[in-house]
Amino acid sequence: MTAFDDLMAFQRETSALGQIAGRLGWDQETVMPRGAAPQRAEEMAAIESVLHARRSDPRVAEWLDQADPQDEVGKAQIREIRRSFERTVKVPADLAKAIARVTSSAQGTWAQARADEDVAAFLPVLQEVVALKREEGAALAQGGDVYDAMVEDYEPYTTGTQIADIFDQMRPRLVALRAAVLDRPVPQSLTGTFDELTQMRLSQKLATTFGYDLNTGRVDKAVHPFSSGSGLDVRITTRTSETDPFNCFYSTIHEVGHAAYEQGIDQAYALTPLGSGVSMGVHESQSRIYENQLGRSRAFTGWLFAQMTAAFGDFGISDADAFYATVNGVHNGYIRTEADEVQYNLHIMLRFDLERALMAGDLQVSDLEAAWNDRFKADFGYAVDKPSNGCLQDVHWSVGLFGYFPTYALGNVYAGCLYQTLRAALPDLDTQLAQGDTSGATGWLRENLQQYGGLYAPRDIITRASGVEPGPEPLMAYLEDKFGEIYRL
Amino acid sequence: MTAFDDLMAFQRETSALGQIAGRLGWDQETVMPRGAAPQRAEEMAAIESVLHARRSDPRVAEWLDQADPQDEVGKAQIREIRRSFERTVKVPADLAKAIARVTSSAQGTWAQARADEDVAAFLPVLQEVVALKREEGAALAQGGDVYDAMVEDYEPYTTGTQIADIFDQMRPRLVALRAAVLDRPVPQSLTGTFDELTQMRLSQKLATTFGYDLNTGRVDKAVHPFSSGSGLDVRITTRTSETDPFNCFYSTIHEVGHAAYEQGIDQAYALTPLGSGVSMGVHESQSRIYENQLGRSRAFTGWLFAQMTAAFGDFGISDADAFYATVNGVHNGYIRTEADEVQYNLHIMLRFDLERALMAGDLQVSDLEAAWNDRFKADFGYAVDKPSNGCLQDVHWSVGLFGYFPTYALGNVYAGCLYQTLRAALPDLDTQLAQGDTSGATGWLRENLQQYGGLYAPRDIITRASGVEPGPEPLMAYLEDKFGEIYRL
Numbered sequence: 004m005t006a007f008d009d010l011m012a013f014q015r016e017t018s019a020l021g022q023i024a025g026r027l028g029w030d031q032e033t034v035m036p037r038g039a040a041p042q043r044a045e046e047m048a049a050i051e052s053v054l055h056a057r058r059s060d061p062r063v064a065e066w067l068d069q070a071d072p073q074d075e076v077g078k079a080q081i082r083e084i085r086r087s088f089e090r091t092v093k094v095p096a097d098l099a100k101a102i103a104r105v106t107s108s109a110q111g112t113w114a115q116a117r118a119d120e121d122v123a124a125f126l127p128v129l130q131e132v133v134a135l136k137r138e139e140g141a142a143l144a145q146g147g148d149v150y151d152a153m154v155e156d157y158e159p160y161t162t163g164t165q166i167a168d169i170f171d172q173m174r175p176r177l178v179a180l181r182a183a184v185l186d187r188p189v190p191q192s193l194t195g196t197f198d199e200l201t202q203m204r205l206s207q208k209l210a211t212t213f214g215y216d217l218n219t220g221r222v223d224k225a226v227h228p229f230s231s232g233s234g235l236d237v238r239i240t241t242r243t244s245e246t247d248p249f250n251c252f253y254s255t256i257h258e259v260g261h262a263a264y265e266q267g268i269d270q271a272y273a274l275t276p277l278g279s280g281v282s283m284g285v286h287e288s289q290s291r292i293y294e295n296q297l298g299r300s301r302a303f304t305g306w307l308f309a310q311m312t313a314a315f316g317d318f319g320i321s322d323a324d325a326f327y328a329t330v331n332g333v334h335n336g337y338i339r340t341e342a343d344e345v346q347y348n349l350h351i352m353l354r355f356d357l358e359r360a361l362m363a364g365d366l367q368v369s370d371l372e373a374a375w376n377d378r379f380k381a382d383f384g385y386a387v388d389k390p391s392n393g394c395l396q397d398v399h400w401s402v403g404l405f406g407y408f409p410t411y412a413l414g415n416v417y418a419g420c421l422y423q424t425l426r427a428a429l430p431d432l433d434t435q436l437a438q439g440d441t442s443g444a445t446g447w448l449r450e451n452l453q454q455y456g457g458l459y460a461p462r463d464i465i466t467r468a469s470g471v472e473p474g475p476e477p478l479m480a481y482l483e484d485k486f487g488e489i490y491r492l
Numbered sequence: 493m494t495a496f497d498d499l500m501a502f503q504r505e506t507s508a509l510g511q512i513a514g515r516l517g518w519d520q521e522t523v524m525p526r527g528a529a530p531q532r533a534e535e536m537a538a539i540e541s542v543l544h545a546r547r548s549d550p551r552v553a554e555w556l557d558q559a560d561p562q563d564e565v566g567k568a569q570i571r572e573i574r575r576s577f578e579r580t581v582k583v584p585a586d587l588a589k590a591i592a593r594v595t596s597s598a599q600g601t602w603a604q605a606r607a608d609e610d611v612a613a614f615l616p617v618l619q620e621v622v623a624l625k626r627e628e629g630a631a632l633a634q635g636g637d638v639y640d641a642m643v644e645d646y647e648p649y650t651t652g653t654q655i656a657d658i659f660d661q662m663r664p665r666l667v668a669l670r671a672a673v674l675d676r677p678v679p680q681s682l683t684g685t686f687d688e689l690t691q692m693r694l695s696q697k698l699a700t701t702f703g704y705d706l707n708t709g710r711v712d713k714a715v716h717p718f719s720s721g722s723g724l725d726v727r728i729t730t731r732t733s734e735t736d737p738f739n740c741f742y743s744t745i746h747e748v749g750h751a752a753y754e755q756g757i758d759q760a761y762a763l764t765p766l767g768s769g770v771s772m773g774v775h776e777s778q779s780r781i782y783e784n785q786l787g788r789s790r791a792f793t794g795w796l797f798a799q800m801t802a803a804f805g806d807f808g809i810s811d812a813d814a815f816y817a818t819v820n821g822v823h824n825g826y827i828r829t830e831a832d833e834v835q836y837n838l839h840i841m842l843r844f845d846l847e848r849a850l851m852a853g854d855l856q857v858s859d860l861e862a863a864w865n866d867r868f869k870a871d872f873g874y875a876v877d878k879p880s881n882g883c884l885q886d887v888h889w890s891v892g893l894f895g896y897f898p899t900y901a902l903g904n905v906y907a908g909c910l911y912q913t914l915r916a917a918l919p920d921l922d923t924q925l926a927q928g929d930t931s932g933a934t935g936w937l938r939e940n941l942q943q944y945g946g947l948y949a950p951r952d953i954i955t956r957a958s959g960v961e962p963g964p965e966p967l968m969a970y971l972e973d974k975f976g977e978i979y980r981l
Contacts (some may be wrong), residue, residue, distance in 0.1 A: 019538035022531070023512060026519065034523070038707035039725035042511070045763060049508035053542055218527035236528035274534060 006069035007077060011275065013066070014084060017057045018274040022232060024050045029231040029238055033223045055099070058091040076277070079458050083276035086159065094142050102135050106403040113401035122372050122390045129400060130368045133361055136405050140362060150362040153406030157283040158413060160460040163359055166409045169416055170352045173475045178382055180483060181345050185335065187490040190328035194319030199243040201314050206241055206255040208310070213293055214445040215239070215259045216266050228254040230261035230290075234273040237265045248311070249330065253294055260293030261286055263445060267453030277457035283407065285461045287414020288421060289448065295344055295415075296422040296481070297444055301327045302436035310439070328489050335385065337392035344415075345486055346383075351412035353378045354397070358405050417461075419478025420469035421452065495558035496566060500764065502555070503573060506546045507763040511721060513539045518720040518727055522712045544588075547580040565766070568947050572765035575648065583631050591624050595892040602890035611861050611879045618889060619857045622850055625894050629851060639851040642895030646772040647902060649949040652848055655898045658905055659841045662964045667871055669972060670834050674824065676979040679817035683808030688732040690803050695730055695744045697799070702782055703934040704728070704748045705755050717743040719750035719779075723762040726754045737800070738819065742783055749782030750775055752934060756942030766946035772896065774950045776903020777910060778937065784833055784904075785911040785970070786933055790816045791925035799928070817978050824874065826881035833904075834975055835872075840901035842867045843886070847894050906950075908967025909958035910941065 004012075027050065031043055057063075067085055072078055109128040116125035140149035150163045158166075207222055225240035232238055239258035243251045264280050272278040280286040297303055301324075308326040311318065320326045333343045339350035357374055360366035366374055375394040376387045387393035399407055425447050426432055435443045451468040458464075465473045486492070493501075516539065520532055546552075556574055561567055598617040605614035629638035639652045647655075696711055714729035721727055728747035732740045753769050761767040769775040786792055790813075797815040800807065809815045822832045828839035846863055849855035855863055864883040865876045876882035888896055914936050915921055924932045940957040947953075954962045975981070 015534070016538040016541065019531075019535045020542065023516065023535050023539060027512065027515075030515065030519070034710065036706065036708050036710050036725060036727075038705070042508075042724040042762065045504070046508045046512050049505045050512055052505065053509065216527070217525065219525050221523065221525055235531040236525060238525075273531065 006066045007072050007081075010063065010066035010070050010084065011080065013057070013060070013062070014080075014276065015274045017054065018276070018278065020050065020054055020057070022234070022236070022274070024054060025231055025233075026236070029240075032225045032227075032229065033240060055091065058087055063088050064092075076272075076458065079277055080275055083457055087276065090143065090156070093145070094139055098135065098139055098142065102132075102139060102403055105131050105135060106401065109401045109403075110398065113395065113398065117391045117395040120390050120395075122395060125395060125401070126368055126371075129371075132400065132403055133368055136403055137362055137364070140405075150359050150406065153362065154409070155406075157407050157410050158461055159282060161282075161284070161413075161462060163409075166355065166413065167359075169473070169475050170348075170355060170409070170412065173348060173412075173416075173479060174352055174382070176479050176483070177345065177349050180486060181333070181349065181382075182384070183492050184333045184345055184486050184490045187492070189334070190332045190489075191320050191325050193247070193249075193329065195315075195317075196245045197248040197315055197318070199245060202243045202248050202251045203241075205248075205310060205314055206251050209252055209255050209307075210239070210259050212439055213256055213259045213298075213441050214263050214449075219266060220262055222255070228258050230258040230265070233265045233268070233279045234270070237262045248315075252307070253298060256298040257290045257294040260290035263293070263449070264289040264453045267449040268456035269454050272456045272458070279457060281455075281457045281459065281464060282461040283410035284413035284417060285452075285464060287411055288417035288465070289414075289453065291414050292418040292422055292425075292448070293441075293445075296418060297436065297441060299330050299344070300433070300436055302433040303439070303441070304330050305437050306439040331486070331489055333486065333490075335383070337379075337387060338396060344482060348412045348415055349382045351408055353382065354399075354408040355412070358400065358408060362405055413473075416475055416478050417465045417469075417473055419475070419481055420465055420471055420473055421448070422481060423477040424469040424471070495555045496561050496570075499552065499555035499559050499573065500569065502546070502549070502551070503569075503765065504763045506543065507765070507767065509539065509543055509546070511723070511725070511763070513543060514720055514722075515725070518729075521714045521716075521718065522729060544580065547576055552577050553581075565761075565947065568766055569764055572946055576765065579632065579645070582634070583628055587624065587628055587631065591621075591628060591892055594620050594624060595890065598890045598892075599887065602884065602887065606880045606884040609879050609884075611884060614884065614890070615857055615860075618860075621889065621892055622857055625892055626851055626853070629894075639848050639895060642851065643898065644895075646896050646899050647950055648771060650771075650773070650902075650951060652898075655844065655902065656848075658962070658964050659837075659844060659898070659901065662837060662901075662905075662968060663841055663871070665968050665972070666834065666838050669975060670822070670838065670871075671873070672981050673822045673834055673975050673979045676981070678823070679821045679978075680809050680814050682736070682738075682818065684804075684806075685734045686737040686804055686807070688734060691732045691737050691740045692730075694737075694799060694803055695740050698741055698744050698796075699728070699748050701928055702745055702748045702787075702930050703752050703938075708755060709751055711744070717747050719747040719754070722754045722757070722768045723759070726751045737804070741796070742787060745787040746779045746783040749779030752782070752938070753778040753942045756938040757945035758943050761945045761947070768946060770944075770946045770948065770953060771950040772899035773902035773906060774941075774953060776900055777906035777954070778903075778942065780903050781907040781911055781914075781937070782930075782934075785907060786925065786930060788819050788833070789922070789925055791922040792928070792930070793819050794926050795928040820975070820978055822975065822979075824872070826868075826876060827885055833971060837901045837904055838871045840897055842871065843888075843897040844901070847889070847897060851894055902962075905964055905967050906954045906958075906962055908964070908970055909954055909960055909962055910937070911970060912966040913958040913960070 024047070027043070027047060035043060063084065067081065067088065070081055072081060105128070109132050112128045113125055116122065136153070137149060140152045143152035148163060154161055154163055154166070210222055211217060219235045220237045220239065223238065223240045224242055226242065228241045230237065230239045239255070239262045241251050241255040241258065264286060268278055304327045305323045308320070308323045320329055331343065333345050336342060339347065342350055353375065356378070357366060357371065361368065361371070372390065372394050379387050379393065425444060428447060429443045432443060435441070452464055455464055459467060462473050471477070513536070516532070516536060524532060552573065556570065556577065559570055561570060594617065598621050601617045602614055605611065625642070626638055629641045632641035637652060643650055643652055643655070699711055700706060708724045709726045709728065712727070712729050713731055715731065717729045717731055719726065719728045728744070728751045730740050730744040730747065753775060757767055793816045794812045797809070797812045809818055820832065822834050825831060828836070831839055842864065845867070846855060846860065850857065850860070861879065861883050868876050868882065914933060917936060918932045921932060924930070941953055944953055948956060951962055960966070
């Protein structure tokens with residue numbers, strides 16, 4: 004056994020334990036008895052403690068010193084193991100514990116403050132979280148940019164400046180597109196109710212239509228849909244609403260995008276650092292291209308309209324063209340998670356700029372609400388009516404997730420690049436999608452991106468797959484074309 | 493922090509990890525995607541490796557040396573932690589690994605041999621298992637009795653000789669009772685089919701009727717019903733058969749007995765060695781007393797007959813007395829898991845005597861089939877027709893479970909002792925059960941036995957709760973009375 008072999012064997016066991024921790028999360032959101040919550044918190048803490056000890060195990064440093072693989076895959080493994088090890092040991096144990104303790108209580112405080120519409124009740128604990136995260140960022144950055152160090156946790160090898168360059172180009176065009184679209188007549192609305200069991204059956208059909216392998220996965224219901232697990236056990240969840248079947252269907256397709264990425268990774272990387280999606284942004288590129296560029300295309304919605312008509316009968320939409328407009332309806336709204344393709348990225352850019360300023364010390368927590376409300380008015384044209392529709396709407400900051408928000412919009416940018424190239428490579432794409440056949444598109448994504456897992460850095464895999472450096476132009480052109488046509492701009 | 497505090501904090505984390513490992517098992521048998529099996533094997537191995545390292549951690553030895561609690565609970569914690577630690581370190585790591593490797597492949601060989609009715613195909617690997625387990629037993633016994641050392645894993649503080657004393661008294665009376673009963677006319681049979689969803693609904697009702705708390709538990713389906721977990725997350729499974737609803741209902745009540753024991757333990761012991769049932773035998777005493785002495789009583793079956801009639805309409809049983817006889821029907825059969833109260837213990841005694849002889853070296857693996865068939869003929873009066881109905885029917889020996897079988901019958905013996913005392917303490921028991929009210933009986937069991945978890949040794953807790961030393965007389969008197977009356981002997 005070489006040092007590399009020893010390291011990889013140790014790492015494999017760590018990855019297996021990480022899979023177990025992830026599945027506990029799945030269990031908690033789907034099947035766990037309610038009364039088990041306090042015990043589950045101790046179980047999660049126990050396995051996180053084991054994982055932390057392994058990630059910072061001194062033997063890893065020794066193996067890293069001695070291991071010297073010569074092949075591309077071996078070098079990538081070492082790169083990722085070193086990155087994780089150095090990240091873990093840079094943060095003092097006391098600081099990591101303080102963050103865990105404060106964010107755990109802050110989440111509860113946030114939920115109560117949101118229910119009470121009481122920003123002031125949340126600010127003191129948010130102040131603590133921000134201070135601790137800035138301290139953590141400084142420990143990670145070691146003289147570099149604090150926010151960049153945080154982005155690294157979710158989108159490695161990517162800086163805040165790179166992201167800002169992209170977002171700043173997009174913002175004025177999105178504001179203009181949004182205003183133009185909202186000046187036009189609204190599409191038709193769904194009428195009636197939609198049986199929830201029938202939704203779940205069609206949801207399973209959509210999942211397999213998009214290439215999800217139920218032999219190594221399953222579909223359950225959860226309050227907030229998510230995908231969970233890597234390798235041979237990748238589970239998704241969705242939700243149902245009697246009056247809004249799109250919520251179920253597009254949540255399913257979105258999560259299938261995440262899950263198909265995990266299922267598509269070369270099994271040779273299973274239970275190694277390369278055996279999961281490489282970043283949140285690249286992950287989101289897959290969920291978004293499945294959900295939007297493919298799932299909300301004119302061609303695919305034509306097929307879906309027929310499926311829904313067969314399942315539910317008449318539901319108030321006159322024909323497939325009208326259905327396409329309804330699926331892609333743009334409406335005013337305060338809530339990020341309910342936003343359409345046109346407005347979603349504006350919600351993200353708002354958060355990105357604010358959290359970056361918070362971490363840089365350029366914005367004080369006490370000024371956060373005013374800054375949020377000003378920016379919202381500037382981009383969306385109307386005022387925030389209550390904190391739960393404004394700066395209290397997301398859980399992220401309460402649990403210390405700074406640097407995470409931009410990956411949602413980066414995913415859209417990446418999806419734009421990939422889709423431009425995918426369309427050129429598949430001249431028959433629309434014909435296939437119109438028949439409910441996504442295999443050409445999903446096969447292209449698997450072949451050109453998904454199979455590589457963590458082998459290449461996020462920007463590198465997007466560049467390799469799409470042939471262009473990640474930038475906003477393909478996404479913006481796609482959005483302006485699509486919504487220009489639907490809304491006859 | 494004293495050494496005792498340090499030890500208990502460490503132990504608490506170990507117990508939490510143990511709960512996680514148990515829940516992985518639940519997941520595997522209920523919801524896991526089929527294709528996940530190979531990855532799951534690695535995940536299980538990873539967490540078992542963590543647990544093994546913690547159970548034999550040298551710091552535990554140091555803490556055990558220094559800890560000196562003065563209270564009864566603290567002393568019991570130390571007693572159980574020491575027992576587990578010494579057990580773990582006595583077995584050489586190489587031997588433990590060899591056993592894990594051989595039993596893992598032996599289980600597959602056994603399943604194939606059973607399907608092929610080919611004893612000879614199984615014997616070589618069984619020979620290996622027996623040799624390794626005898627080696628392990630010798631390491632554990634350190635000059636003492638090898639089989640006793642194995643029993644200790646499942647029924648601590650109990651010897652093979654103590655068990656043999658009890659079983660030897662029971663055997664002739666059971667053989668005689670069985671022969672007398674089978675000489676009488678058979679009870680009425682169920683007719684028709686029973687909707688499986690309705691079975692699951694009534695199953696949930698039965699579970700709560702017997703005091704199972706669904707706030708900290710849940711009921712799912714599994715091929716082989718089981719109960720899983722301790723403390724605030726205790727899950728049960730059951731199964732359904734369209735033609736045999738008793739399978740579902742009595743599996744449920746049986747597993748609720750196990751689960752109610754875990755749920756009934758004082759929460760002060762949660763995530764400690766005292767926070768789970770004290771032994772397999774005491775556990776089985778709870779599942780059996782719920783299932784048989786309570787669930788198959790004349791009083792309770794009267795209530796169940798009304799429930800089933802309301803749910804399913806007429807199913808070929810004329811009245812509640814006939815229903816009681818049907819529920820308690822005694823029929824010829826080869827299979828332990830399908831056996832009734834009269835014959836079940838005979839199946840166990842056969843296995844107990846054979847496995848004890850194997851471990852003592854008094855029986856050779858090559859002679860096992862003949863010994864099994866001779867003994868079966870002697871006790872049951874007819875010959876085994878094929879190996880899957882004989883010595884290949886159970887998985888236990890293939891996976892190295894020697895010393896486990898007797899705990900099933902010990903559970904019945906313990907249940908007999910407890911029931912005798914419970915009846916005397918609750919003069920209105922039959923009136924309550926006839927109304928579907930088990931709270932008097934289950935409350936008595938919680939108060940007198942379940943709450944104590946692992947505080948007292950198995951024989952001690954039975955003695956404390958029932959007021960008598962564990963012995964066969966109460967069970968035998970109960971069986972002879974009950975079946976004497978049903979079959980008019």
